[in-house]
Amino acid sequence: FNIKLGKLFGQHIASSIILKAVNGFMKNKYPKKPLVLSLHGSTGTGKNFVSKLIAENIYKEGMESRFVHVFTSTLHFPHPSQYLTYKVRSTEKSNVSKCERSMFIFDEMDKMHPDLIDSIKPHLEYYDKLDGVSYRKAIFIFLSNAGGDSITRTALNFWEDGRKREEMELKDLETMLTLAVFNNNQSGFFHASLIDKNLVDFFVPFLPLEYSHVVQCALAEMKARRRKPDWDVAVKLVKVVKDLVYFPKTERVFSVKGCKTIVSKLDYYT
Ligand SMILES: Nc1ncnc2c1ncn2[C@@H]1O[C@H](COP(=O)(O)OP(=O)(O)OP(=O)(O)O)[C@@H](O)[C@H]1O
Numbered sequence: 001f002n003i004k005l006g007k008l009f010g011q012h013i014a015s016s017i018i019l020k021a022v023n024g025f026m027k028n029k030y031p032k033k034p035l036v037l038s039l040h041g042s043t044g045t046g047k048n049f050v051s052k053l054i055a056e057n058i059y060k061e062g063m064e065s066r067f068v069h070v071f072t073s074t075l076h077f078p079h080p081s082q083y084l085t086y087k088v089r090s091t092e093k094s095n096v097s098k099c100e101r102s103m104f105i106f107d108e109m110d111k112m113h114p115d116l117i118d119s120i121k122p123h124l125e126y127y128d129k130l131d132g133v134s135y136r137k138a139i140f141i142f143l144s145n146a147g148g149d150s151i152t153r154t155a156l157n158f159w160e161d162g163r164k165r166e167e168m169e170l171k172d173l174e175t176m177l178t179l180a181v182f183n184n185n186q187s188g189f190f191h192a193s194l195i196d197k198n199l200v201d202f203f204v205p206f207l208p209l210e211y212s213h214v215v216q217c218a219l220a221e222m223k224a225r226r227r228k229p230d231w232d233v234a235v236k237l238v239k240v241v242k243d244l245v246y247f248p249k250t251e252r253v254f255s256v257k258g259c260k261t262i263v264s265k266l267d268y269y270t
Pocket residue numbers: 007008009010011041042043044045046047048049050143144145209217258259260263
């Protein structure tokens with residue numbers, strides 16, 4: 001098993017952590033606990049996208065596989081209740097007993113209710129079996145914007161100091177990221193003591209995307225639509241990418257919404 005993340009642009013730190021973590025985990029026949037990745041970063045930087053890539057690497061049907069489960073805080077759990085907690089458990093259980101290599105993606109983790117996170121917690125620990133089901137080979141992915149601002153600030157500082165983006169290392173972001181996640185009192189994530197108990201294996205930072213990455217995203221999208229990049233399309237594409245909002249205002253280095261709006265804008269222009 002060798003995971004490929006070639007389609008993920010501009011995320012050298014996230015790519016290298018995820019490659020090592022997932023490859024190592026998939027090669028291990030007897031993992032002691034599930035793999036738990038917590039992905040952080042501002043909007044449109046590739047957190048959902050990389051989850052999809054991981055799923056495509058593991059399952060033939062990718063995100064459509066019945067072993068991939070996506071939970072969105074607002075969609076699945078608008079109100080905390082015992083019933084919902086029970087439901088998550090039963091869905092997890094029935095699916096994991098069929099395939100040990102299941103994948104659970106929790107979107108907007110920072111908006112999840114603490115009770116709910118508490119109910120996931122036992123699944124992440126070192127139990128051999130919980131209710132007769134082993135979760136040790138499952139992969140849990142948490143997505144959130146928590147810490148996104150601090151990641152952006154670090155990237156901006158790097159740029160202001162004239163340093164290359166690629167020189168940025170995990171250690172440049174780690175402390176800031178943990179602090180931001182810990183100090184975010186509003187996020188259920190913080191209350192859930194997932195962090196105190198070291199249940200999360202990797203905190204993965206997603207950097208703000210630059211102009212050149214948005215161009216890459218636009219080209220990838222055109223390719224996916226099997227559009228030949230003719231002159232007309234190229235001119236429009238440059239306009240669409242240029243028209244996005246960037247910061248700092250004058251230098252226009254980072255795209256405010258990453259690659260998020262580029263896809264819908266292409267619909268409109270091309
Ligand atoms: N780093 C990237 N490399 C390649 N494509 C990207 C990248 N980031 C975003 N995209 C493209 O933009 C779309 C939106 O990004 P995605 O949904 O992954 O953002 P996100 O980080 O999960 O944002 P949010 O926090 O708002 O959920 C993706 O489907 C993908 O097409």
